[in-house]
Amino acid sequence: MRHETLAGQPRIPTEVSAMTAASPNVKPAYLRIANVWKAFGEFHALKDISLDISEGEFVCFLGPSGCGKTTLLRAIAGLDLQTRGSIQQGGRDVSTLPPSQRDYGIVFQSYALFPNLTIAKNIAFGLENTKRPRAEIEARVTELLKLVGLPDQGNKYPAQLSGGQQQRIALARAIAISPGLLLLDEPLSALDAKVRTHLRHEIKELQRKLGVTTIMVTHDQEEALSMADRIVVMNHGVIEQIGTPTEIYRHPATLFVADFIGEANKFAARASNNAVGIGAASFSCAAHDFDDGTPVIAAIRPEDIIPHASGSLANGATANAIDVTISEMEFLGSFWRTRLHGHALGNETLIADFSINAARRLSLVQGVALTVELPAERLLIYPRGA
Ligand SMILES: Nc1ncnc2c1ncn2[C@@H]1O[C@H](COP(=O)(O)OP(=O)(O)OP(=O)(O)O)[C@@H](O)[C@H]1O
Ligand SMILES: [Mg+2]
Numbered sequence: 001m002r003h004e005t006l007a008g009q010p011r012i013p014t015e016v017s018a019m020t021a022a023s024p025n026v027k028p029a030y031l032r033i034a035n036v037w038k039a040f041g042e043f044h045a046l047k048d049i050s051l052d053i054s055e056g057e058f059v060c061f062l063g064p065s066g067c068g069k070t071t072l073l074r075a076i077a078g079l080d081l082q083t084r085g086s087i088q089q090g091g092r093d094v095s096t097l098p099p100s101q102r103d104y105g106i107v108f109q110s111y112a113l114f115p116n117l118t119i120a121k122n123i124a125f126g127l128e129n130t131k132r133p134r135a136e137i138e139a140r141v142t143e144l145l146k147l148v149g150l151p152d153q154g155n156k157y158p159a160q161l162s163g164g165q166q167q168r169i170a171l172a173r174a175i176a177i178s179p180g181l182l183l184l185d186e187p188l189s190a191l192d193a194k195v196r197t198h199l200r201h202e203i204k205e206l207q208r209k210l211g212v213t214t215i216m217v218t219h220d221q222e223e224a225l226s227m228a229d230r231i232v233v234m235n236h237g238v239i240e241q242i243g244t245p246t247e248i249y250r251h252p253a254t255l256f257v258a259d260f261i262g263e264a265n266k267f268a269a270r271a272s273n274n275a276v277g278i279g280a281a282s283f284s285c286a287a288h289d290f291d292d293g294t295p296v297i298a299a300i301r302p303e304d305i306i307p308h309a310s311g312s313l314a315n316g317a318t319a320n321a322i323d324v325t326i327s328e329m330e331f332l333g334s335f336w337r338t339r340l341h342g343h344a345l346g347n348e349t350l351i352a353d354f355s356i357n358a359a360r361r362l363s364l365v366q367g368v369a370l371t372v373e374l375p376a377e378r379l380l381i382y383p384r385g386a
Helices: 014-021 069-077 119-128 134-147 163-175 193-210 221-227 245-250 255-260 356-361
Strands: 029-040 043-054 058-062 084-089 104-107 181-185 213-218 230-235 238-243 265-272 275-278 281-284 295-300 306-309 321-331 335-341 350-355 369-373 380-383
Touching (some): 029 213, 043 213, 058 069, 069 104, 069 181, 069 213, 104 163, 119 134, 163 181, 163 193, 193 221, 238 255, 255 295, 275 295, 350 356
Parallel strands (some): 058 213, 058 230, 104 181
Antiparallel strands (some): 029 084, 306 369
């Protein structure tokens, strides 16, 4: 019997195809999501999602409510099968396997601990199915309790712990059987701000220590920026951009990403050769592919705008500078947020964030005139209407 696919192509073992698809200095993917679609009736919650995740990576799925983050995570977990496409983990095609035959631990937003079992029993739950000797299970539970910073809490019940503590137990339960993949669906969003920040570090630390490939779903950009090796930004069932936190923040591929992560001033503008016209002013910017005169959106982050003393950049000493007046100034603790108006901007408002030092140095107060610089390399240009 010949080993051929229907199309008559020779069958290639999945491990080999995964290896050859990667360039020599890139690790082969541990998790490979290929052309995944998910339909709920007529509605497509995921549209042709493809994504490779390396072993040991911490990846965040980030995007607004309803963009498909949980749907994708559930497909990876086998809790809700994709309509089309394939998922490989560790070189094994898991696309249609039930959850029990996949290799992952999962933590949900609601701690989902068994209320009638002690903390120790909760953590031991998955281990007991592995038929290990009792002493070994007990030792592992003790080790895990220590690992999540809650030694000596094993005899309590979930209701006797705080939300943050319960979530640490959920985490311990998820990693108890040393899964190849750790899946976290908004694990911190039910917790108050302080506990959240604290646990953020703990989870990241733990992940590093264990080296376990991790996917965390979140709609909190700060969480994603501070924890992820790579962020997958999703919107309406598609991937908008995949990149490291700095890539995503500094070089947003689309206006959606620029707007969703961090803040951005946006202006209707016109492209010209290596420049962009906003209102009456022309600003040089990084090279772009737009034809002269193409209507575009120019964007710049408030913190990228540089303040100078009024008139100090006169006589064209520096391009990309405009004269403005501060119409509003808001103290936000670590910086000042200002609303700026100026002749060159027409009726538009420019929001700029200035450091406490800069504000003091330049004696910035409401009503003061100053010159601001919009650095060419920080001006982002996007197609209009996209
Ligand atoms: N079982 C279902 N039946 C029908 N539609 C569904 C089902 N599950 C999800 N959807 C729809 O699919 C889309 C994606 O949902 P999903 O839960 O993946 O979003 P999400 O990105 O996780 O959002 P959130 O941040 O609110 O958790 C939504 O429009 C949702 O209404
Ligand atoms: Mg969700």
